[in-house]
Amino acid sequence: MASITFDHLVKRYSPGAAPAVDDMSLEIADGEFLVLVGPSGCGKTTALRCLAGLEDISDGRILIGDRPVNDLPPKDRDIAMVFQSYALYPHMSVYENMAFSIRLRRMSRADIDAKVREAARILGLEQFLERKPGALSGGQRQRVALGRAIVRDPAAFLMDEPLSNLDAKLRVQTRAEIARLHQRLGTTIVYVTHDQVEAMTMGDRIAVMNLGVLQQVGTPRDLYERPVNRFVAGFIGSPAMNFITGTVQASGESVSVKAESVELSLSGRAAAIARRVGNGAEVTVGIRPEHFDRSANAASTGVVKVPVNVDVVEFLGHDELVHASVGGTDLVALVPAQRNLQVGDALELAVADSLVQLFDPQTELTLTPDGAAAVA
Amino acid sequence: MSAVATPAPSPALPQRRAPGRARLRRVLRSTPVNVVLVVVAVLWLTPTVGLLVTSFRPGQDYLSSGWWQALVHPATLNLDNYRHILSGGNIVDALVTTVLITVPATLLVVLVASLAGYGLVFLRWPGRDWVFLVLVALMVVPLQMGLIPVSLLYKHLGLFGTIPGVVLYHTAFGLPFAIFLMRNFYTGIPRDLLEAARIDGASEWTMFRRIVLPLGMPALASLAIFQFLWVWNDLLVSLVFLASAPHQPLTVTIFSQLRQFGLNIDVISTASFISMIIPLIVFFAFQRYFVRGVLAGAVK
Numbered sequence: 165m166a167s168i169t170f171d172h173l174v175k176r177y178s179p180g181a182a183p184a185v186d187d188m189s190l191e192i193a194d195g196e197f198l199v200l201v202g203p204s205g206c207g208k209t210t211a212l213r214c215l216a217g218l219e220d221i222s223d224g225r226i227l228i229g230d231r232p233v234n235d236l237p238p239k240d241r242d243i244a245m246v247f248q249s250y251a252l253y254p255h256m257s258v259y260e261n262m263a264f265s266i267r268l269r270r271m272s273r274a275d276i277d278a279k280v281r282e283a284a285r286i287l288g289l290e291q292f293l294e295r296k297p298g299a300l301s302g303g304q305r306q307r308v309a310l311g312r313a314i315v316r317d318p319a320a321f322l323m324d325e326p327l328s329n330l331d332a333k334l335r336v337q338t339r340a341e342i343a344r345l346h347q348r349l350g351t352t353i354v355y356v357t358h359d360q361v362e363a364m365t366m367g368d369r370i371a372v373m374n375l376g377v378l379q380q381v382g383t384p385r386d387l388y389e390r391p392v393n394r395f396v397a398g399f400i401g402s403p404a405m406n407f408i409t410g411t412v413q414a415s416g417e418s419v420s421v422k423a424e425s426v427e428l429s430l431s432g433r434a435a436a437i438a439r440r441v442g443n444g445a446e447v448t449v450g451i452r453p454e455h456f457d458r459s460a461n462a463a464s465t466g467v468v469k470v471p472v473n474v475d476v477v478e479f480l481g482h483d484e485l486v487h488a489s490v491g492g493t494d495l496v497a498l499v500p501a502q503r504n505l506q507v508g509d510a511l512e513l514a515v516a517d518s519l520v521q522l523f524d525p526q527t528e529l530t531l532t533p534d535g536a537a538a539v540a
Numbered sequence: 541m542s543a544v545a546t547p548a549p550s551p552a553l554p555q556r557r558a559p560g561r562a563r564l565r566r567v568l569r570s571t572p573v574n575v576v577l578v579v580v581a582v583l584w585l586t587p588t589v590g591l592l593v594t595s596f597r598p599g600q601d602y603l604s605s606g607w608w609q610a611l612v613h614p615a616t617l618n619l620d621n622y623r624h625i626l627s628g629g630n631i632v633d634a635l636v637t638t639v640l641i642t643v644p645a646t647l648l649v650v651l652v653a654s655l656a657g658y659g660l661v662f663l664r665w666p667g668r669d670w671v672f673l674v675l676v677a678l679m680v681v682p683l684q685m686g687l688i689p690v691s692l693l694y695k696h697l698g699l700f701g702t703i704p705g706v707v708l709y710h711t712a713f714g715l716p717f718a719i720f721l722m723r724n725f726y727t728g729i730p731r732d733l734l735e736a737a738r739i740d741g742a743s744e745w746t747m748f749r750r751i752v753l754p755l756g757m758p759a760l761a762s763l764a765i766f767q768f769l770w771v772w773n774d775l776l777v778s779l780v781f782l783a784s785a786p787h788q789p790l791t792v793t794i795f796s797q798l799r800q801f802g803l804n805i806d807v808i809s810t811a812s813f814i815s816m817i818i819p820l821i822v823f824f825a826f827q828r829y830f831v832r833g834v835l836a837g838a839v840k
Contacts, residue, residue: 265740
């Protein structure tokens, strides 16, 4: 087991090209489950491949434990990787797939057998050991891929979107299996995904990347409650956060943000931020869909009210997802189902002002009452 | 309207009827294709069967009646031609020579192409794509182009008139296509597999031997069959390089029979059939891989 350090990592695929990973610094503690998350092309897989030794590094250092591994070939880095495609050797049985790496390490036949059978037992693969990968279901293949990593007993597991080829139900199940495996083995895991739900549910900490740049690292709660910028705020949370950009109108006691045809009156913390930004300045108001309630259910003070027109209602059982428009902006609200909403209805939504986030439309950074930029 | 409700059509009924009708429709739809296939098969097989029957007939019968008449009087068929040919050393010697040319020329091509394909797909080195481009260009160079310059070269090297010379010539002209085939097949092998093996601790040689070679078997088998057939059936190269050599392959031997005696069809048909039967055995032995190999690579 070991910690992992990215020290100002830069990766360019060709000299002069825009970096795929740009000055990434990140420390991953021994035994930690860190999730690298971001949209496709954000550099998360590249960072992982650099860590695995499958890509050369353009600049910076990577350390596993306290050992720099920049120039070490993959096999000497003491890591195991689970690929998105599973990368099982199709011509070998499950047993041979799992034994392949430790056989190359010249382990004794008895030790190999013990290790493979132990991994198979942990993953419930005992009855499939003689089968070829082609005769397994997606979920079973996934487990063989995990088994192949486990037998190595490596310093760290690297997982590159290992669940993206599974169907929704199996994904939830395997997600829990990987989390259990982590608790059991206590090995450092670096897990890459584009799915923020996976990131939120699995990671001790999450590192959000965009356009090759590390945006924020923190616990799932940190990222959800205190995103440092609009990108993180929009990326973490499902459905995604709503954004309305408008101008601050401060006069006397009342502060509001005026956007196209709607005026949101602010109070409390949000008002303090808007006042600091100044009358006439542009701000982006961010509201999470699940923070909305119907005005009628909400408290009468300390809330921001948003009048909307209902476009589509998606009934989810306990809740319903209301797609609505305010002025020219589309909003999504997740509210308790009441089954009396019709398309075209006018509706007033309310959100507690403590839950409203404000962003600078130019820098996209989160605004705070004291002017300090939110810390990563 | 009648108050008596008509029973709802049972959902089981159409399902029960469907398979029979569907099968009939399927059979009707595939009939034209099957008819065409049968016609083609008969057209292809007729000369082969004719050759086989002729090889069992006494030589003089050839002048008086067609081979198909032997099917009416099968009593005239016998093994005399085979006995005669195999007891004389000529054809047996030619058969051995053909094997001595074909087997090494096939093995060398398979070995070199499988390694070269690996280098062209899985190793990164400067100029890799250019080398591949040159290989593709070399595929269009006809074998005949090399006959005169290589003959001169072989004279210098002492390879003219020798079996190794012919083996090398076939290997050289077989390689561009062979490498092209293997390279294209290997590109269908997911890169992830090799990367997984690399992380697992495999060296390049281990990756080639344990991952790429087993997965490339279908392509290798097709390649082996192609190359085997080309070399086995070659007349031109052997005629140029081995015409005056002490040992000659089957094709040259049969050809010389034709020239010497013109009508000794009993010898020619028998020797031809011996010459055919071995590639056929090779083909059927590898057929399972061959079909897969021809299809493989088409769809990743």
